[in-house]
Each structure stands twice: as C-alpha cells, then as structure tokens.
Amino acid sequence: MTERAKTASAPPTARAIQPEPRPEPHDLRAPLWVVRGRMDRGRYIAFALASFFGLLILWELVAAAGTINPLFLPGPLAVVRALIAWWQSGDLWADIGISVWRVMAGFALSAVIAVPLGLYIGAYQPVRALFEPIMEFARYLPAVAFVPLVLLWFGLGESAKISLIWIGTFFQMVLMISEDTSRVPMAQIEAARTLGASNSEIVRLVLFRSAMPAMLDTLRITLGFAWTYLVVAELIAANSGLGFAILQAQRYLQTDKIFVGIMLIGIIGLITDQVLRRLHKFLFPWLP
Amino acid sequence: MTARVVLQSITKTFPGGFEALAPIDLALEPGSFTGIVGASGCGKSTLLRIIAGLETRSAGRILIDGEPVAGPGRDRTMVFQDYSLYPWLTVMQNIRFCRTLAVHARNATDSDIGDATRRSVALLNLMGLARVEHAYPKQLSGGMRQRVAIARALMAKPAVLLMDEPFGALDAQTREVMHDLILHVKSAEKRTIIFVTHDVEEAIYLADRVVVLAPHPGRIDTIEDIPFTARHRDLRLDPAFLTLKRRITDRIRATAGLSGDLDDLKTLTAPAG
Ligand SMILES: Nc1ncnc2c1ncn2[C@@H]1O[C@H](COP(=O)(O)OP(=O)(O)O)[C@@H](O)[C@H]1O
C-alpha cells in the first residue's frame, strides 16, 4: 500500500521528464478514510492479507514467548504439525467427508421445504396467516435444547444429527425466504397481472424469478447456521466427523488438534461461501 | 383494436372510511387520448387502478364496448412510473413477456405466433429499441426503460392503454422526446389511451381531452377539450396553449385549496414594513 502511495506522489523531477502524465485508470490518491469511500481491489486484498498475517504473527509471538502453557495455546507450527498427523492417520478426509455430508443433508432437507413454503407465504396472505406466526414462534425455540428430544426420537444414528441441523436452520430459512419474496416490487406483479397473468403464473414467472438472487443469498447465510448445529450434534452424539474429532482431542488434551478442527470448519465455510458468491454472479448477470 | 370505455358512478372508499372517489361518470371514445390531471392525492392513480382492475371499486360499473368488466384483464394494460420491468429478461424478452402467459398462448395458431414475432419486432422499431434488443434493463437509461414498458404493454394488443405518470421519473429533455414518441404511438396503434399526470403541459400536449379531478373526495371538476391538431415543440409556446395551461393550472390550485397557501407566501415575501 505504501509503495503505491509513493509512486502516486512521484517527485517533481520525474514528472517533468514525462511529456504527458497520463491519468491513472483509478485515482490512487483518492482518500481512503472517507465514509462510504472507494477502495480498489488491490488495496482491499492487501489490507485483508495484512490483518490475516498480522494475527498469525501475533499468535506465533505469544506462543513463542512461552508465558502461556502450550496446552492452552499451541503455536501455529504445532497446529500445522497436528494437521499433518491427522492427515497421516487417514481419518482427516473421512471426518471432513462425513461432516460435509451431514451438513448438506440437513441443509438440503430444510431448503427443499423452506423455499416453496417461503415463496407461498410471500405470495398469499392466507398461507402467511397459517404459517408465519408459527414459524416466528418456532424460530425462538433453542435448537440446542432439542438435543435430548432428538436423541430420544432418532437415537444415535445419522438422522439425529440431520434433524438437529434441520431444526436449527429450517424456521429461519422459511422466514427469510418469505421476506425475500415480499420484497419483489409491486409494480412487477401488477404489470404481469394487467398483461393477463394468472396467480400461479405470477408466482412462477415473476415472484420466484425476481426473488431468486435474494433466495440464493439466504441459502448462503443459512448454510452458516447449519455448520453451527452440525458441531453441536457431533459434540453430543457421534463417532465420526469434525465435531467428534474436536471432542476426542479434548479428551486426550490435544489442544493443537482442537485448533485444527475449528480452523478446518472455518476454511470449509469460507470456501463454500466464496463458491456461492461466484455462482451468484454467474447465475444472475442481469443484476445491477 | 380499440374500445369505447364508459365509467358509470365509480366510487371508492378505502377500508377505514377514507372516501377517495365520489361518483365518477365518464365516457371515452374509441381511439381517444384522455389526460387526467389534479393535485397530488386527489385520486388519479386510484381511478386508473380501478379501471385496470388492480383496485376494487366500492360501487359503479366499467363498460368496455358495452361489456361490464371485473378484475384485471389483458384488454387493459398499464404502464407504471418505475420498477415494473423484469430485470432478468432482455429488452426483447420483456416485450414478449405476455406471450409466455397462458391467456395469450391459448388457441394460438402458427400464424398467430408468426404475427406475434412480427409484432414484437415492429414494436421494438416503433419505440426505437432495435439497438438494445438484447440488453438487460440495468443497461438502459430511464427513458429507454419506459419505452420498453410501453412496448410490453402494447404487445398484449390492449383495447385500452393505461399510463400512470409514466414519465414522472424522467428529466425534462427526455420527457419531451417521449411525448413525441407517444404521439407517434397513438397514430400508429390507435388505442384508447388514459394518461394520468400531474404535469398540465404534458396533458395538454398529448391529450384530446383533459379531465381535471378535484380532491376530497376525488371527483371530476372540469373537462377541457384540446383544440390543437398539429402537435410539435412550438405548440408549447403558443399563446392559446399557454392560456389553456393557465386555466387548467388555476383550476387545480383552486380545487386543491392551494390559493390560500399562495396568499400566505405573498405575506411572507412582502417587504417588511
Ligand atoms: N390503499 C390505500 N388505503 C387508504 N388510502 C389510500 C390508499 N391508496 C391511496 N389512498 C389515499 O387515496 C387518496 C388518493 O390517492 P391516489 O389515487 O394515489 O392520488 P394521486 O394519484 O392523485 O396522487 C390519497 O389521499 C391517498 O392517501
């Protein structure tokens, strides 16, 4: 960042040699600290990397200082070693695979019901009256408190984990999807109506199409919730998966492996989030 | 395809008891162009939306060529001020939107489909949109978007074209271009047009007849027949045009009770003494 700032304010001699100082495509001297100001992508990435590596260095310094017992705070190198050990044991991919599968199953089960239900709540007032108050109520039921019930109903199998993820995501998802549908401009709906569209055509050709980008955003956000409840489920009742591995590591006081587990979940979340953002741009090139 | 529109004692009282329209009686000849003006909140949009079937009426009948209508129908399409285009469809797909609806596809023969394709291309050319046929709405200026909205409404071959302040969000220069375009559309398409605006000049320039609505409750105050035959830019400066504009504007001020406000303003701006 400082390097770029220097080139921008080059000494007067350098400027005099150039016959015509061509304007930069982006004005690099544009002030950064302006409310709602602009920042070019290069500098944005530089700032983001700086914070990331800054945190990493701080972490290493604190760990290397030796004042904190490594049992409580292992250094970054110890964490990398734990990752390699996990990978060499052959469980790493299996643990990641089963966790991703559970999240996807619970999430897909939510989405398959929540998208059409939310769409119809946003479309028809009677459907809204039937479902919205119930969903608003159910959303405040703490999903974690359902653990004993879920164990009672589904035992220790996969369905227990998937149901907990479903409980944690479904109600939020329905309400957010209905909100996305409600935000479709009335003029789009009424234009279709005066052109002769039936109610079902308005739902299919206008509401759904218009709300699709917002719905994909909702799915992206609720996928994050699904990961939270996956860990809860695996901490309580599982013998595989990332959450289970974290719990095991705690039993054997492998703090470094706990760190690896937490970070893996973070990285998987970050990657899926980025993939969905790209997909968004690719699917909806017409967005302003 | 054009139609005679008759409004018989249309009234509207909103839930809560607000009386938006007192009985309105009006007959519109086939192919006529009616401008509706009036102070803000006097019920122009409400009246237009009732004709479109987007708003229920409390009493009265609407006859299209003698047939009473209920609810929205493709014989009465509407152009809105803004946000009505489908941003995920290209210009051409927006114009052809009505062709994807069952009412338009029903009993369609091959020749109908051929006609529709020709018609969509003709509308594209009529509205000067040929260059942006494959563009998305986000790539268009406000004026171009309204051209698409008008072409889309015309594509359904409505007997009556309803417009609610369609140029309200456009700048003055673009508006003038749109006015001449609308006059061109009127002579090419020969539809019955009802045009709501708060801009008196716009109404006189475009319409054969200007209806002034008075507020609280909305009712017809005066109806002015517009005598001008040739419409071109210079008309806006014609003394007869300006006299008419002055008369209608004064009526709107009188009915809206704005004259009192103006007197207040005079006392404010009068030199202190
Ligand atoms: N849905 C509604 N419920 C209650 N009052 C309404 C509703 N829609 C419009 N109104 C009232 O009816 C009056 C006429 O509104 P409108 O037809 O939009 O006026 P205009 O288009 O002439 O500015 C206004 O006073 C407005 O507040």
Ligand SMILES: [Mg+2]
């Ligand atoms: Mg209005």
